Amino acid sequence: MADWSSAGDSTRAVHAGQEPDPATGAVVPPLVLASTFAQDGVGVPRATFEYARSGNPTRAAFESSLAALESPAAPAIGLAFASGLAASDTLLRTVLRPGDHVVLADDVYGGTYRLLYRDWGVVTDQVDPTDLDGVRAAIRPGLTRLVWVETPSNPLLTVSDIAAIAELAHAAGAVVAVDNTFATPVLQKPLGLGADVVVHSVTKYLGGHSDLVAGALVVPEGELAGRLATNQNSLGAVAGPFDCWLAMRGIRTLGVRMAAHCAAATRIAEWLVERPDVGEVRYPGLASTPGHRVAATQMSGFGGMVTFRPTGGAQAARAVAEATEVFTLAESLGGVESLIEVPAAMTHLSSAGSRRPVPHDLVRLSVGVEDVEDLVADLDQALAHAAAAAR
Numbered sequence: 001m002a003d004w005s006s007a008g009d010s011t012r013a014v015h016a017g018q019e020p021d022p023a024t025g026a027v028v029p030p031l032v033l034a035s036t037f038a039q040d041g042v043g044v045p046r047a048t049f050e051y052a053r054s055g056n057p058t059r060a061a062f063e064s065s066l067a068a069l070e071s072p073a074a075p076a077i078g079l080a081f082a083s084g085l086a087a088s089d090t091l092l093r094t095v096l097r098p099g100d101h102v103v104l105a106d107d108v109y110g111g112t113y114r115l116l117y118r119d120w121g122v123v124t125d126q127v128d129p130t131d132l133d134g135v136r137a138a139i140r141p142g143l144t145r146l147v148w149v150e151t152p153s154n155p156l157l158t159v160s161d162i163a164a165i166a167e168l169a170h171a172a173g174a175v176v177a178v179d180n181t182f183a184t185p186v187l188q189k190p191l192g193l194g195a196d197v198v199v200h201s202v203t204k205y206l207g208g209h210s211d212l213v214a215g216a217l218v219v220p221e222g223e224l225a226g227r228l229a230t231n232q233n234s235l236g237a238v239a240g241p242f243d244c245w246l247a248m249r250g251i252r253t254l255g256v257r258m259a260a261h262c263a264a265a266t267r268i269a270e271w272l273v274e275r276p277d278v279g280e281v282r283y284p285g286l287a288s289t290p291g292h293r294v295a296a297t298q299m300s301g302f303g304g305m306v307t308f309r310p311t312g313g314a315q316a317a318r319a320v321a322e323a324t325e326v327f328t329l330a331e332s333l334g335g336v337e338s339l340i341e342v343p344a345a346m347t348h349l350s351s352a353g354s355r356r357p358v359p360h361d362l363v364r365l366s367v368g369v370e371d372v373e374d375l376v377a378d379l380d381q382a383l384a385h386a387a388a389a390a391r
């Protein structure tokens, strides 16, 4: 297998883990659906694979492709799961025991709260991850096993300083997990900044075409990697081969897609800022967005997610989201098609009552790769429609 460690991200996205099939020369890794593999002798598998929950060649290719992107130089493993939440669940079950303490950023995907706040004897404290003194105060040395951040976060686009938080957590012996779904490894590499494990909803940018549900963990080789790999098999919430194959197809274009998402999102955020009928606009690339300076140091681009709050309030937010024609009103994000939603009423219903509930007037955009002026025109007509409806 070639060494892609010094290649650029886009080269690695196309090639690492995805070399031509040695048996046939097929330039695309084959989709292997087999659930079991012939053995050459009792307990002598032909090529390490025995049973597809434990390992499958298509899944293995996807896992090494993602690991090569997240951790170009240091050896790391990828682990693929049936969904982002299945990946998170396996991580939580691996590092936590009843009585343990978790410090959770107070602005994370709604499903992550739901997962942590089930009735299982783990104590979770939420903190504002941008307040480092608050993070330090929340960590209980000897008791805090895990510090979890998502950066940029869903949906408020809060930016956490990964290196600073890792330093605080490691001083207390805690594991640092970073949900890198919004940034992807093309824009941000948390392991290089001190994180111990990266979490992905592969459903989003890695897949990139809104046609699969999957998740992944990436972790440096070592003791934690071994325990996670064991639990991937023991708990069994693995990604199926076809989803892994689709995810690899998505990864091949990750570099160009992220560049397109970043360019279009920047244009839209700057356009929204000028609108009198729009209040706060958040995009990590805007100097006015809190966290911009940290984002500029730890990210190589600011992503494709933008949020804004129409001055007309929650009613206007709903009206805009229901009036777009190029942006589809739908949950999820990270696909080639632009999506719009109102998180408080859709993806983040479970954040109600949390420390940082999502404002009811917040509109979230997942900016796709359509012609950006078509997207701008679409938002223009939708905002005009919302204003007319309010009159």
Ligand SMILES: Cc1ncc(COP(=O)(O)O)c(C=O)c1O
Pocket (backbone or CB within 6 Å): 083, 084, 085, 086, 109, 111, 150, 154, 179, 181, 182, 200, 201, 202, 203, 213, 214, 215, 332
């Ligand atoms: C940031 C983030 N993390 C994790 C998840 C969970 O992923 P999945 O829906 O693939 O289970 C989501 C889903 O929206 C997400 O946005």
